[in-house]
Amino acid sequence: MMHYPVKKTHEERLQLAQEIVAKLKERYRDNLLAVAIVGSVARGEDKDFSDLDMIAVIQGAGIADDFNAIIDGLKYTIDVFSQDIILGKITTVHMRWPFLAGKFITAIPLYDEQGVFAAYKETFQTLVQRDFAPYMRQVFVEEIYEECNKFINTTCTGSMSQAYYNAYHLFTKFAIFLGIVNKSFYTSAVALPERAMALPINFPSFRLLGRFVTGEVIYNPKQLRDIVEGMMLEVIDYLRSKSIEFETREISFKL
Template identity: 30%
Template sequence: MNMNGPVKVSKSERLQTCQEIAARLHEVYKGNILAIGVYGSVSRGTDGPFSDIEMFCVLEESNKNVDFSYEWSAGPWKAEVNVLSANVILETAATVEDDWSLTHGPFFAPLSLYDPKNFFSTLKEAAESPTREEFTQAINGILVGEMYEFIGKLRNISVNGPQTYLPYLAMQFVQYGAMLVGLHNQKLYSTGAMVIPESLELPNRPAGYDNIARLVMSGDLTERARIISACEDFWNGLVAWADEHKYTIHSERIPF
């Protein structure tokens, strides 16, 4: 057994492993299986030689909600299989969360290995069901729950330190900034590795976002003053962007 992590596996070998996993799922869950699909880079055909396998196994609805994962390394490759009852995955697909643009791609176009009742069409309908108001609520949540906190931490660092936290904080600004841009445009990112460059191709980006995003992508996060200036500019752009699009950062002094 390989004990030094992933090794090169061809696309055809990886798909064959997916089929073997599906066959084992049928042995374990038998007639309770509603659908089996592959998601991630394998489903898109963009998997590299060291990519892992991501699948979900949808079970018929029952009195007990099922929602757990098998995740393991077989030595040369790694796999994760999410086992969910139909109602659980449909509810998840219809929910807009902070990372919607990154996490919800699988619900729109999985690679079907087993789907005799056309469940994946129902899953896509659920994923397409959220309203604009639900996206707005998610955006408001990021603006207050993450971005407002980040700018406070940045200003604390400017006064008290530690400066060693600045590079990570800049990356957080950009990651959540990309989620805001994706949610605003209701667009999905293809993979975590492409979140930032794909976000830069979307319209209606807040002023200052491009600068901090390109700074993070460059990997040059050693200059304290440059990071602080870029984050402050982005925050100012966010405030203006939120006002323009009727998103909410500030509320009543005590809103309850």
């Protein structure tokens, strides 16, 4: 009986990836446009028990599927998309965009005779030439403002454990917001705190919250509330400096 979890090497993951490519060619034949590895294996950062994550691009429209399995203790995931789905994920800027875009433009092709993944990088570079002010406003109104208020409420009425848990949650959302502000992307949730705090456009209070999240310092709920209130004021000042209006004086509905 096999002992779990099972250690695997980087080379073993790459070997399985090549076997998967061959199987995908058999399944989709001429409809298969490209196959790539993503995640820790693509970055060369996979560890003993890392999974194998892959993307397959096929001809068609509106196709989004996935295959998951475990072979000899190694879990693999293959996300199968048609080109229109992938282009939509790269060019539609919302709360998950920094991770979704990062996934596709940092993929390492194993089969790509038409340069599909290189084209995705070009699409991303074209996108970030746009004015991101509408996206910043949308994410701030839909996500950040509400999350900051929820957190402040928790520090006033909730337990210490709730405040600490919500601090990590808020930090992650704010880090993603900063990815949009900086027109940047993320490739790893593990590396998110370090990368987010190093982005050029940043906020002092966010870095203070980051020191707590990374375990560098410990704050009590009152201190955390002060930091988050400061963070909210800093981002509001930034938005206003960019002439981004996020508050209205009347009820309106945009169709």
